[in-house]
Amino acid sequence: xxxxxxxxxxxxxxxxxxxxxxxxxxxxxxxxxxxxxxxxxxxxxxxxxxxxxxxxxxxxxxxxxxxxxxxxxxxxxxxxxxxxxxxxxxxxxxxxxxxxxxxxxxxxxxxxxxxxxxxxx
Amino acid sequence: xxxxxxxxxxxxxxxxxxxxxxxxxxxxxxxxxxxxxxxxxxxxxxxxxxxxxxxxxxxxxxxxxxxxxxxxxxxxxxxxxxxxxxxxxxxxxxxxxxxxxxxxxxxxxxxxxxxxxxxxx
DNA sequence: GAAGTATGACGTAAACATACGACATGGTGT
DNA sequence: ACACCATGTCGTATGTTTACGTCATACTTC
Numbered sequence: 031x032x033x034x035x036x037x038x039x040x041x042x043x044x045x046x047x048x049x050x051x052x053x054x055x056x057x058x059x060x061x062x063x064x065x066x067x068x069x070x071x072x073x074x075x076x077x078x079x080x081x082x083x084x085x086x087x088x089x090x091x092x093x094x095x096x097x098x099x100x101x102x103x104x105x106x107x108x109x110x111x112x113x114x115x116x117x118x119x120x121x122x123x124x125x126x127x128x129x130x131x132x133x134x135x136x137x138x139x140x141x142x143x144x145x146x147x148x149x150x151x
Numbered sequence: 152x153x154x155x156x157x158x159x160x161x162x163x164x165x166x167x168x169x170x171x172x173x174x175x176x177x178x179x180x181x182x183x184x185x186x187x188x189x190x191x192x193x194x195x196x197x198x199x200x201x202x203x204x205x206x207x208x209x210x211x212x213x214x215x216x217x218x219x220x221x222x223x224x225x226x227x228x229x230x231x232x233x234x235x236x237x238x239x240x241x242x243x244x245x246x247x248x249x250x251x252x253x254x255x256x257x258x259x260x261x262x263x264x265x266x267x268x269x270x271x272x
Numbered sequence: 273g274a275a276g277t278a279t280g281a282c283g284t285a286a287a288c289a290t291a292c293g294a295c296a297t298g299g300t301g302t
Numbered sequence: 303a304c305a306c307c308a309t310g311t312c313g314t315a316t317g318t319t320t321a322c323g324t325c326a327t328a329c330t331t332c
């Protein structure tokens with residue numbers, strides 16, 4: 031790609047320079063990095079029945095914005111939605127969710143301060 | 152605030168409309184939402200001694216950009232840095248880190264698909 | 273004090289994220 | 303066919319993040 035020679039600031043492109051695991055963890059964290067998406071996940075978990083699109087009525091956001099967040103959650107595989115006539119049933123995709131959770135928690139568990147015995151910090 | 156009456160699109164402001172816990176979880180996830188910050192945390196965890204600012208040499212990023220990520224991690228309280236003469240010692244702030252980890256994992260554990268028995272999904 | 277080195281702060285450009293109104297789509301019911 | 307309803311898509315305005323070069327600061331060493 032000769033074009034890359036002319037790119038001055040490779041904004042946002044450096045993410046690909048890290049390990050696949052680091053990218054994957056960051057990707058999962060990004061999905062969880064907005065309170066609305068946390069709220070949606072919690073709402074779906076609490077709901078006893080499949081929830082249609084009136085999730086927006088339970089949130090301080092417009093239907094359009096909620097739909098956008100739902101799309102992101104769906105793209106990440108954390109939830110799945112199937113059309114049921116007039117409404118769409120959104121549910122947590124437990125399989126993908128558990129995998130994502132496992133990957134994230136595994137990374138978090140591996141982070142442990144190994145320095146700072148007494149000389150510094 | 153009368154000014155709010157004139158704000159057409161309240162971009163990015165709706166985050167405050169969610170619960171403090173949802174905001175906090177999202178804030179933690181946001182810090183972890185970039186592979187560079189994951190890499191920095193892992194690097195600090197693996198390092199046996201306190202690491203100075205040459206973290207950038209271990210990463211595919213410029214020193215300036217790494218410094219920016221370090222600042223974000225520091226603002227979040229996940230790491231701490233103390234000046235030691237010419238260099239700065241960056242370490243994981245185990246106490247804050249553990250709290251953040253606990254909050255995040257607690258939220259993740261509470262998410263469980265409760266619908267979709269057989270009728271849908 | 274001057275030179276050298278390591279660091280953070282400032283400024284800037286490009287890409288992305290957020291939020292919403294308006295429109296298009298597609299099934300329901302009359 | 304027609305109106306109705308719930309949903310997704312598109313366009314747009316605004317704010318935030320990412321990435322880097324350049325400068326200012328501060329400590330060390332000669």
